[in-house]
Amino acid sequence: MARNKIRISEIFGPTIQGEGALIGQPTIFVRTGGCDYRCSWCDTLHAVDSKFHDRWKPMSAREIFEKIEKLSNGNPIMISLSGGNPAIQPLQPLIDLGHDKGYKFALETQGSVVRDWFADLDILTLSPKPPSSDMDTDYDLLDKSIKAAGDNVDILLKIAIQNEADYLYARDIAKRYKYIPIYLQPVNHSPPSVDNNDDKIDIDGIMGRMRWLIDMAKQDDWNNVRILPQLHILLWGNKKGV
Numbered sequence: 001m002a003r004n005k006i007r008i009s010e011i012f013g014p015t016i017q018g019e020g021a022l023i024g025q026p027t028i029f030v031r032t033g034g035c036d037y038r039c040s041w042c043d044t045l046h047a048v049d050s051k052f053h054d055r056w057k058p059m060s061a062r063e064i065f066e067k068i069e070k071l072s073n074g075n076p077i078m079i080s081l082s083g084g085n086p087a088i089q090p091l092q093p094l095i096d097l098g099h100d101k102g103y104k105f106a107l108e109t110q111g112s113v114v115r116d117w118f119a120d121l122d123i124l125t126l127s128p129k130p131p132s133s134d135m136d137t138d139y140d141l142l143d144k145s146i147k148a149a150g151d152n153v154d155i156l157l158k159i160a161i162q163n164e165a166d167y168l169y170a171r172d173i174a175k176r177y178k179y180i181p182i183y184l185q186p187v188n189h190s191p192p193s194v195d196n197n198d199d200k201i202d203i204d205g206i207m208g209r210m211r212w213l214i215d216m217a218k219q220d221d222w223n224n225v226r227i228l229p230q231l232h233i234l235l236w237g238n239k240k241g242v
């Protein structure tokens with residue numbers, strides 16, 4: 001693949017952002033293919049597992065932006081750069097093209113790959129992975145990701161929570177990065193298998209976890225946290241491309 005091509009798993013929208021600080025906001029998703037992590041509960045394996053490599057299309061920034069313009073009828077909108085880990089892709093030219101036309105860019109990454117172009121994003125959501133993911137957090141890289149974004153980017157933290165160890169991890173992260181808004185969401189505990197595209201989910205389970213998380217934060221007087229469900233899962237289950 002040419003070095004300037006971006007591996008694309010899917011581009012879809014406009015829809016709404018289902019998670020974190022932009023929840024409910026109209027957006028177009030650009031989901032890149034490939035990830036340096038293998039979280040135990042990953043719900044986007046179709047954009048992670050290399051056995052789907054042949055489904056990922058190498059596209060130039062211009063080709064991607066043409067598709068975005070078509071989907072948005074040329075009306076500027078927030079572009080959500082997602083994955084996989086979008087930080088492993090060469091996204092700077094796409095961000096430049098979009099900004100020239102008034103589009104905005106929000107990128108979510110676990111903070112394991114640092115890029116200079118984080119400073120050109122509008123929003124950087126860092127989603128370090130808690131113990132239940134079976135991944136380790138490299139705090140040095142997380143620090144460097146925040147530094148790379150600098151002062152002109154809205155930086156947010158978002159942590160998926162499955163159990164008490166995850167909650168305690170999130171507490172530690174919040175203490176370490178006191179000045180960054182933090183969002184918690186229950187893990188999608190019924191993630192799709194890679195080819196499963198159904199809309200069956202355990203709503204009672206999700207709501208039970210929400211209530212548990214809210215109670216935990218209440219007990220700790222943790223009042224500057226935001227606790228949210230994944231809105232798109234409640235609306236559309238595990239369906240892809242909505």
Ligand code: SF4
Nearest residue numbers: 035037038039042084
């Ligand atoms: S970092 Fe995200 S995309 Fe990568 S394996 Fe973990 S949950 Fe999946």
